[in-house]
Amino acid sequence: MCGLAGYIGVDSSHGMALLGRMSRAQVHRGPDGDGTFVQAGLGLTHRRLAVIDRAGGAQPMRSQDGRYVLAYNGEVYNYRELRGELVAAGHTFSSASDTEVVLAAWIEWGEAAFDRFDGMFALAIADTVTGQMTLVRDQFGIKPLYLAEDGAGRVFFSSEIRPILATGLIQARPDDTTVYRYLQFRVHDDTQRTFFAGISRLMPGELAVISPAGRVSRRTYTSLYADLRSLARTPRPYDDAARQRFADALRSSIRSRLVSDVPVGTALSGGLDSSTVAATVSELLAGQDSETSAIGHQQQTFSAVFPGETNDEERYVDAVAASLPSVRVHKIEPSVRDFLVDLPDFVRSQEEPVISTGPYAQYCVMKEASQHVTVMLDGQGADEMMAGYIPYYLVHARQLRRAGRTAATAAELASVSGLLWGLGRTKVADKVLMRTGRTVTDLLSHDFVGRHADERMDIVTDDLKVRLEDDLFRHSLPALLRYEDRNTMRFSLEGRVPFLTTELLRTLWSLDDTAIVHAGRNKRALREATAGLLPSVVNRRRKKIGFTTPEDAWFRKMTGPVLEVFSSASFGSRPYFDQAATQQAFRQFIRGRSTVDTMAFWRLFNLELWMREFIDPVQVDVPIRPALLAAS
Template structure:
């Protein structure tokens, strides 16, 4: 197993090849090599499995015409070698790589369908000046392509690689999201179903596809007829008997034996399900029979399982049964992942997969491969059995539809036999209708949905079992599972092999009667019959399929804070894909066991955000690591993020886009000096914090002459209500607010403000209900509705009162943890202001104390300013004008305080001395 990469159409560039190889070094840490000839460069990373001493790549034929970079294993290489030797080919190594090279030299592209295995091939023909790429019949091994500009920028060139990271590492392709693929993933839950990837401009070869690149351009075509042959198969509906079962058992055993060929240790991935258990006991039978095919396994089989003790989907009891069914020695390795470990691994898991996954299930496989890498280099897995033998409920539904259409009596009989399986579908649909809670489409932004309104997804073969199985094998299901397996195994330099995906075995199954697939309500009928008496009935006749998955529902509830942290982040709010308010509301509803959405819906949303952060956002790696660390160490709610420096902001240090000076409507001028503070928490002494940080600010003003000796006659301290509420313990993480049904309903009828502030979320609405009572909120809501009808705005808050008006929800522009908190207004803000003023006057020089006009508690944002409380005698209207453009920055600027200098003498503006609106002066912006 290896990693391949390279280019066509560029000048010689060994540095580029080395960058590509380094980006996927984990795929092949044992050896590396590069090759350059004319317009072509090849890079190879080798994981040595067969003929560890030989097989160095890129590998050339003796005459130098063909050069090969190859990723995979061809299991029938010995038979092919014998055939090629009869055609006068000579071999210098014992590797399958050399067989693949000579096969291409002999048969060209026709050689690919002769290969039984998994492979991604790049072969350069020096004489024809063509580069040929090919992917195995099932697409087990990946090949990615990107068209780029050539060295001169006037023509086109091509990059190819096993992993997308290698293409990005060249610096010749800028990572950008493919919005169509993102939409289909989010809306229809599909991915890996075509040539497009999540990266705009990067494509994949499809299963059984090849590409030829030359000076004439790129040509793609299917070399394999496997998919068409399976689709055209027309076996009889019934007739599977003992000979069918024996043929299947023999075919599976032969496939397993081929995939045990290795010069390094081989292990088994064991979930406890039928498929992986069949492989484990198959290997055991070879070991106990002293079959030479199992030599690489060693004296005892090593199995690797992920188990989840205490969770509903724990399969350990079936793992125990499978191990007990083995007669030889078995060393059973079991890992027990936790939700906390998943968070620790999440960034690496997203990097590993390169594209979003449909659930967290592949994380369990990721951890299994991580553990396996400590003991073995090759792992056999059960992928593919579900797709070829109808392991999923929708395939059973397709079978029943086609059977009912063909033979109603037989169809009714099969429906009755499958009633327990079908009942799960019926219950799920009933639950969705009864619970309501909206559709996934409501969580997407209006513009994003409109842009892709014509994009739909229809499952092929909906009423035909065989067509449905072919669709799942090559389009709908298996391609994504194979991607998961490839990335997870190769991340830890492990080769994953899949015995069920032997072309000969799959062809044999599709030639069997339908009742070999589904019979008497049992799917995988021929596999169950083949394992009868070999595996225990607890596995053979088991109904509740789980597979390699994770306790996703439970984990998401355990780590709800993490989800909120992501959904409330500024980056998430800036994405063009989501309606953030609806996402938050739906997630809260799901946590309350309501709504029709499931945990996979929220995983898809989270996964897109994490993928964007990892691959698309222009962000240094160190900053990414710091961000990942912060989400697992949330402290108590606070108003701003702390910094080592607590220097006040002055002059050119003022908040970006804000002016120091402001001309008021009466022509007078005020100057605002924002003051930076550290993180404000519930344990802080507000009075001490204000005095400690206002004092240094006043040192800049001297002994009072900056006020009394200038055009400014008095000064104030303005303070954000957020820090007051925080120190009064009136700030709460959203997940700590128990939301009622009333709050959930009422919040949906509140107009959302552009800044996301107000009662448009169930969290803030619940605080309003708790603060003033449900009856008053209901009356205010009714009054607000009437007000809208007659064109009056703000009636709701007039009736609800200032305490409700001051409630703030989490806002994306605030830094963590303020962006995850909802806050009540401060209690008795005028009393707080008077207390602070007394302390300030006692702490400053007499001259400054004499000109100090008081403290003002404000609810200020970019939409305006409301004075909540003050001990100043200045009219409230004037105080609010002083903050008409909100110079404070309570997010990353960390300035919840301001010293404000006020001039009562008019400062006329020659252009508009009597302007009707407060506005910043020109030329005074710092």
């Protein structure tokens, strides 16, 4: 795992100094080495976290004929198989790294190579003959890549946003449309836009070609999305053979993601997805599988727990750990005081606002894990792939109703009535307790809302697989992957996500929807694949929590720090907020009289801290003070 950066259109006399600033801005992404390539008009720099072939694979890597130069962030897990094909085609290799295979694959197959890769990647390939730069991001968007044009023919790109700002040639300005959609709809990372005006992200499965004159041309290179639509139109029955295909594809994916020359651990939240990864790794270890050498004699798992809080999942973590033959469990207990101390670094590390305090739990887990391992596996992506959130049940029911299957609709709704009651319970409580009926819109500036009145958040409501695709590649997963990338790389860790493989997704989409939702249970194929692997209390559970924080309890303890921010001069000067309405609503929330939830208050709070960190020329207000915490 690494960090890359580069440019097109900068005079070579200034290139080395500029690349040095970009490299230093993301040294955390690659503490094991760095390299730079400069040619007239183009440059590349690379920071390396050495995971595979630690002695070889230095970057930027030049092709044997000298024409192409590669800077690459990620892992291609099937590199050994691809290497065999490339050797048969006449290529020779001087290292055992996947980087050299990626470069040779580009030379042999061009952009068709990228759909052959099983893994995660963001890369830049310079053509020293044409002066052209090609940028590519993997099909799921697991690894990030950002770019910015300065309007004068210069284009900058990097794995994070801070290196682009470090050039001194791109000004940090807020993108008000992104800010509005974040505050109003709780969405971000769903388009090319970022919170920084003029800085965009490459989308999942996207390729960009930058000409020597600085013209940027983007297109989708992968056939994955068209393949999924085709498979969904003609699904096969979910039978015993299908069940086995899914189980085999999942096991193969987890196994391949153990390939490493450095220690590997597992994030364990206690949910079905991360527990599946941990249990499969344990089974492979017990069987002395050849790919488990980086695990060591005992698998190490890392969990965030919150004793005494309603969202604590420690009992599920313990149940999984007790079922594994050899495991060392690391439990981390994030506290609200730690949160306030870490908040400046957390905001800085994420680079853009996040939708809740939940990612901080992952931040704490990765901080501890970095003391023991270099690679971390987790269950990210399974929820969006297999309907892991409660609203998906409604989408499935509407799909059945649209198809005229009235009896099936009623049966599905009846089987999840207890879960759906949880969705409506808050509204009932609001009426009983006569809470003030405010929404997040009431806390925003009327002028700001008016300027963005045409913005919409469109979601699919009656087609399960189309909705899941939307959330996989736009509305849900991209943000979670950004959180994970920053939380792992902040501590020089490589995060791997075994559920996010094109083979597994294609296998699932080739089956009818009962492989996903059936008889009131989601993730059917996964539950059946792990029925003999996981404790039933985990395999059968339906209420999902995952890595999150007891946000409601924390906000009540954070009354002082939050009100200090909401009362600050800088908060009042922003064009986004209604300061008086925000203060009043938050005080009503503390008294239990407001319908505005903590996630809404967090968005305002987080945005203000982000503005102070990245946008304001100088720090205007005093830092957050943990001493203002309310007594427990």
